[in-house]
Structure formats: C-alpha cells, structure tokens
Amino acid sequence: xxxxxxxxxxxxxxxxxxxxxxxxxxxxxxxxxxxxxxxxxxxxxxxxxxxxxxxxxxxxxxxxxxxxxxxxxxxxxxxxxxxxxxxxxxxxxxxxxxxxxxxxxxxxxxxxxxxxxxxxxxxxxxxxxxxxxxxxxxxxxxxxxxxxxxxxxxxxxxxxxxxx
Amino acid sequence: xxxxxxxxxxxxxxxxxxxxxxxxxxxxxxxxxxxxxxxxxxxxxxxxxxxxxxxxxxxxxxxxxxxxxxxxxxxxxxxxxxxxxxxxxxxxxxxxxxxxxxxxxxxxxxxxxxxxxxxxxxxxxxxxxxxxxxxxxxxxxxxxxxxxxxxxxxxxxxxxxxxx
Numbered sequence: 001x002x003x004x005x006x007x008x009x010x011x012x013x014x015x016x017x018x019x020x021x022x023x024x025x026x027x028x029x030x031x032x033x034x035x036x037x038x039x040x041x042x043x044x045x046x047x048x049x050x051x052x053x054x055x056x057x058x059x060x061x062x063x064x065x066x067x068x069x070x071x072x073x074x075x076x077x078x079x080x081x082x083x084x085x086x087x088x089x090x091x092x093x094x095x096x097x098x099x100x101x102x103x104x105x106x107x108x109x110x111x112x113x114x115x116x117x118x119x120x121x122x123x124x125x126x127x128x129x130x131x132x133x134x135x136x137x138x139x140x141x142x143x144x145x146x147x148x149x150x151x152x153x154x155x156x157x158x159x160x161x162x163x164x
Numbered sequence: 165x166x167x168x169x170x171x172x173x174x175x176x177x178x179x180x181x182x183x184x185x186x187x188x189x190x191x192x193x194x195x196x197x198x199x200x201x202x203x204x205x206x207x208x209x210x211x212x213x214x215x216x217x218x219x220x221x222x223x224x225x226x227x228x229x230x231x232x233x234x235x236x237x238x239x240x241x242x243x244x245x246x247x248x249x250x251x252x253x254x255x256x257x258x259x260x261x262x263x264x265x266x267x268x269x270x271x272x273x274x275x276x277x278x279x280x281x282x283x284x285x286x287x288x289x290x291x292x293x294x295x296x297x298x299x300x301x302x303x304x305x306x307x308x309x310x311x312x313x314x315x316x317x318x319x320x321x322x323x324x325x326x327x328x
Contacts, residue, residue, distance in 0.1 A: 014293070014301060014304075015289055015292075015293040017304045018292050018296040018299065018304060019289050019292050019293070021307060021308055022292045022296065024308060024311050025189070025192070025193055025196075025307075025311065026193055026197070028189070028311050028314055028316070029189050029190055029193040031316040032314070034316070035317055125179055125180075125183050126179070128183050128186045129178070129179040129182050129183070131315060131317075132182040132186065133315075134313035134314060135182065135185070135310065135313055135314065137178060137181065139310055140178075140182060142306065142310065143185060143189075143307060143310045144184075144185055144188060146299065146307045147188050147192050147307075149298035149299055150196070150295060150298060151297075151298060152192070152195040152196045152199045152295050153195070153295075
C-alpha cells in the first residue's frame with residue numbers, strides 16, 4: 001500500500017528505524033543496569049535500590065523525607081521506608097526531626113553511611129567507566145547531544161493531552 | 165592528589181564524563197518508558213508488561229512456554245502466568261498442549277489477540293516516532309553505532325570474574 005505514496009514510505013522507514021533505535025537503547029540501558037545489580041549483589045552484598053537511596057541522601061546532606069526519596073527514585077513509599085529502616089539498623093542512616101514540625105522526620109546518612117557510599121560510588125563509577133570504555137571523549141559528547149534531541153514529552157503533546 | 169599525575173587526571177575526567185552519559189542514558193530511557201506506560205494506561209487501558217507479553221507471543225506464533233516468556237521479559241513466572249490468564253479470559257490468548265508432551269503447554273495469541281496487538285503496536289511505533297522526531301536518519305545511524313560500542317559485560321571481564 002505505501003508504495004503508492006513515496007512520502008508515506010519514507011516516513012514509514014524512518015519510523016521503523018526510530019523503533020529499532022529505541023529497542024537498542026532499552027536493551028543497552030537494561031543490560032548495564034542488570035550488570036550493576038549483579039555486581040552490587042555479588043561483590044558488595046547490596047542492592048541497586050539501596051545504592052540509589054544512599055546516593056540521594058548523599059546529595060542531600062540536609063536530609064530527605066520519605067516522600068521526597070520516593071519521588072527521586074520512583075519507587076513506593078513502603079519500599080523506601082524499608083530500605084531506610086535497614087540502613088538505620090546498620091548504622092548508615094538516621095532519622096532526625098524537622099525543626100518546627102514535630103511530626104515530620106527526614107533521613108540522613110551517618111558519617112559511616114557517607115564513607116560506605118563513597119566506597120560504593122567509586123566502584124560504581126569504575127564499572128561504568130569499564131563498560132563504556134569503547135566510547136572516547138568525542139563519542140561521549142556526540143551521544144550526549146543526540147540524547148538531548150529526544151523529547152519523551154513534547155510541550156505541544158502535553159498541552160494537547162491536558163485538553164482532551 | 166590527581167594533579168600530581170596528569171594521566172590519572174585525564175582518566176578521572178573521562179570516567180566522570182562516562183558516568184554523566186550513563187545517568188543521561190538512564191534518564192532518557194526511563195522517561196520514554198514512563199511515557200509509554202502512561203499512554204498505554206490512559207489511552208488503551210492496558211499495561212507495558214501486558215503489551216510486552218503480547219509482543220513476544222506475536223513474534224512466536226508457534227507459542228511460548230511460561231518459562232520462555234519470563235526469560236524474554238525478565239519478569240517472574242508468576243506475573244507472566246497472571247498476564248496470560250487475563251489475556252485468555254479476554255479471548256486474546258489461549259493455551260495449547262505441546263504435541264508429544266502431555267504436561268507441557270504453550271501460550272499463543274488468538275486471531276483477536278493478533279488484531280489487538282497489531283493495533284497497539286502501530287500506536288506504540290507512532291509514539292516512539294514522535295518522541296524521537298528530533299533524530300534524523302544520520303542521527304539514528306550514529307547513535308546506533310555508538311550504542312554498539314558499549315559493552316556491559318566485556319569478554320575479558322567475564323572470564324576474569326569467573327576465576328576470582
């Protein structure tokens with residue numbers, strides 16, 4: 001059918017190429033993430049969600065509420081609470097009251113938690129460096145610019161969706 | 165410390181750049197996936213795992229065992245079984261016995277399931293096309309080649325790990 005309309009055919013080819021690229025992007029990020037999970041488990045007896053919670057707390061030394069942590073990590077409040085509970089049991093995090101709000105608490109890393117995260121983060125960075133060793137400085141700049149051209153939610157699309 | 169060793173410093177800069185690229189890659193694929201989930205839910209009252217199960221069944225018209233489906237999708241057997249149960253209830257899939265093995269069953273799409281998946285897959289492709297509209301044919305070729313240079317599990321690394 002599309003051969004009757006050369007422009008529709010060109011559009012179709014581009015659409016298939018974008019779909020293949022998306023599947024490759026998904027496969028690559030999934031493979032890297034799976035390998036990170038494996039190494040955190042096998043070499044450090046820890047998990048990616050726990051690493052991500054420690055990373056968020058490390059970037060926010062003033063502390064984070066459970067709801068803020070959930071938003072950062074896109075996981076449920078319940079899971080985040082369980083992870084912070086275990087970090088607290090291990091002496092790596094603590095809960096402190098928010099001044100002026102008796103019912104509100106934030107979680108923070110302890111100095112031991114900061115030290116543990118620094119150790120894990122250095123390993124994590126080295127693993128990524130190894131997995132992406134095939135990309136030189138120019139490749140990195142190029143791929144970063146290409147990723148910036150992908151817009152999961154275009155401004156037009158969002159407003160159109162809001163109206164319908 | 166690293167300023168005492170220029171080569172170590174260069175290595176450190178490259179490592180940080182690769183880490184930033186990984187975080188951007190993860191953010192991009194996560195945003196696309198979140199938007200796909202949202203549209204499947206809001207516009208088609210369905211889920212990404214259900215779409216993925218239908219996609220795997222569509223690519224394997226001879227049928228797939230639950231264990232094969234789980235491997236394809238990296239989700240638990242239990243979840244896959246639940247999804248196939250619901251597809252069967254909806255008349256979109258059916259379970260058939262494997263000739264020569266009375267206890268083994270494979271799931272297949274029904275003609276109605278094939279039609280439904282074709283409709284969803286066309287939508288899905290159009291969404292990806294829209295989200296990646298910023299990438300032209302050369303960009304797609306370029307990014308695909310760059311993704312091929314990422315090796316989550318290098319051959320050397322794997323064999324080294326096996327020995328330690």
